[in-house]
Amino acid sequence: MPLPILSILLIILLLLSAFFSACETGMMTINRYRLRHLTKTSRAARRVQKLLERPDRLLGAILLGNNFANITAAAIASVMAIRLWGDYGVLIASFLLTIIILIFAEVSPKTLAAIYPEKIAFRASLTLSAILRVLYPLVWIINAFSNGLLRLIGVKIRKQKHLSISPEELRTVVHEAAGRISSQHRAMLLGILDLEQVSIEDIMIPRNEIIGIDINNEWEAIKSQLASTQHTFLPVYEDDLNDMIGVLHVKDAIHIFAQHAGTKEQLRDVLMDVYFVPEGTSLATQLLNFKNNKKRFALVVDEYGDLQGLITLEDIFEEIVGEFTTDMVSETQAFIHPQQDGSLLIDGSTALRDLNPMLGLDLPMNGAKTLSGLIIEYLETIPESGTCCKINQIPMEIIQVQDNKIKTVKIVSNFTHPAGNKVR
Known part of the structure; x- marks a missing residue:
């Protein structure tokens, strides 16, 4: 050829x-x-x-x-x-x-x-x-x-099955799609993926901050409280929060007052049953529980049945879409106060989940949920005012202790304040 x-x-x-x-x-x-x-x-x-x-x-x-x-x-x-x-x-x-x-x-x-x-x-x-x-x-x-x-050699050949993807892999995909998905949508998708890793106790309103109605108070005081409340649901109890008798939907109380002056007995008649949930439940599971039980409000209890806090459906939604009405910067300024010497005065009840990303810290969150709880857990005692410690190389000074809780903590370091000003 x-x-x-x-x-x-x-x-x-x-x-x-x-x-x-x-x-x-x-x-x-x-x-x-x-x-x-x-x-x-x-x-x-x-x-x-x-x-x-x-x-x-x-x-x-x-x-x-x-x-x-x-x-x-x-x-x-x-x-x-x-x-x-x-x-x-x-x-x-x-x-x-x-x-x-x-x-x-x-x-x-x-x-x-x-x-x-x-x-x-x-x-x-x-x-x-x-x-x-x-x-x-x-x-x-x-x-x-x-x-x-x-x-x-032990390898079986089968028809190709549909590929599965783990939450961690999906999270990576969402991160890598930064140029194709808006930052808001990406944050929402990541919020949904994180629901499984966050438990109720991470976002619940703690017991000491629960606003409820003591049915044994004077009727006029109860009416005044109902008239000024900003909440949709209010737990109702007798003398102590552990003696919970029901949950009041404020609109039901409005119907009572619209028809007549109302009484405590009528208020008791419109109370809903209390819905209790364990504190270790993940937010993904609790979201499904709210749906299946047709509830929007739950009281959180520990393994001994003692009341620890409360959680609402809106709290879980805010984990996905962010705060509905509150400006996060102004809210953060309420518990973080820059000082002239470059330090920060921080409210001890500040959640570590909020504090870490806001100040770029890496404080451990596998135990205590608040700054006060973290310091007490680290020191293994309730400290006195003036006590200093260092957690993850971050120097801290306890400024005020009240009712067995740390009220104010001073952190000395270089941070960017939430308002955008560098604290030196």
């Missing part, structure tokens, strides 16, 4: 090798989740997905074509080299063909396919489907031997 014809055949074989190399990389690196989404509107995407359902058959067809092209190209190159350079031609042809295949039929097409896997896979899917159909008997025989070999 003349050298020009052999040269044309060699170029065609190299192009085929490049095609199969690009197909292999494009098919194997395509985003399976995006592909599943595109199958709703794209016929090419459906072809690719069908091919990927049996990756052993797909790879069998691709590698069969690729190896046939490479081996035949090597044979033709050897014939041409012997004619041109005699006995040394085989060695020369092997060296030159290795470089040519590596650059033009392997690295370049595979790199291109790795950058544009969808374009390569979609455009090649029709050709690959036809090749797989034509070569199916040969591919089946090859796969039978290769799969048999894999079974001997």
Whole structure:
């Protein structure tokens, strides 16, 4: 066969090798989740997905074509080299063909396919489907031997199942989609993913901050409290919060006063049953519990049944979408007070979940939930005013202690105050 014809055949074989190399990389690196989404509107995407359902058959067809092209190209190159350079031609042809295949039929097409896997896979899917159909008997025989070999070493070949994704992997996907998803939507998605890691006790209103109605108070005092409250639900108790008798929806009290002056007995009649939840429940579970029980308000108890706090459906929603009405900067300024010497006076009841991101700290949150609780847990005693300690290399001074709680703490370091001013 003349050298020009052999040269044309060699170029065609190299192009085929490049095609199969690009197909292999494009098919194997395509985003399976995006592909599943595109199958709703794209016929090419459906072809690719069908091919990927049996990756052993797909790879069998691709590698069969690729190896046939490479081996035949090597044979033709050897014939041409012997004619041109005699006995040394085989060695020369092997060296030159290795470089040519590596650059033009392997690295370049595979790199291109790795950058544009969808374009390569979609455009090649029709050709690959036809090749797989034509070569199916040969591919089946090859796969039978290769799969048999894999079974001997304990590997089972099954039809490709739908890929699952863990919450941590999904969180990474959301972070990497920063340029395609707005910051608000990204924060909401991350908030939903974090519900499983946050428990009720992390966001509940603690017992000492619960506002409720003592049914044993004077009726006029109760009416005055109802008239000025800003809450939708109020727990009702007798003398002590642990003696809870029900939960009042404020609109029910308004109906009572709209019709007549009202009495304590009428107030008792409209009380809802108390819904108790354990403090270790995750927010994701509690959100479902609120839905299943058709509740929006719950009281949190510990393992001994003692009241620890309360939580509402709105509290969980705020973990997802952020504060509804409160300006976080102004709210933070209420418990963080910069001083002239560069230190910060911080309310001891400040939640560590708020304090850490606000000041860029890394205070441990696996135990106590507030700054006061963290210091007491660290010192293993209730300190006196003036006591100093260092937690995670952060120097702290207890300024005020009241009712067995740390009221005010001074932190000495360099921070950016929530208002945006650097505290030095």
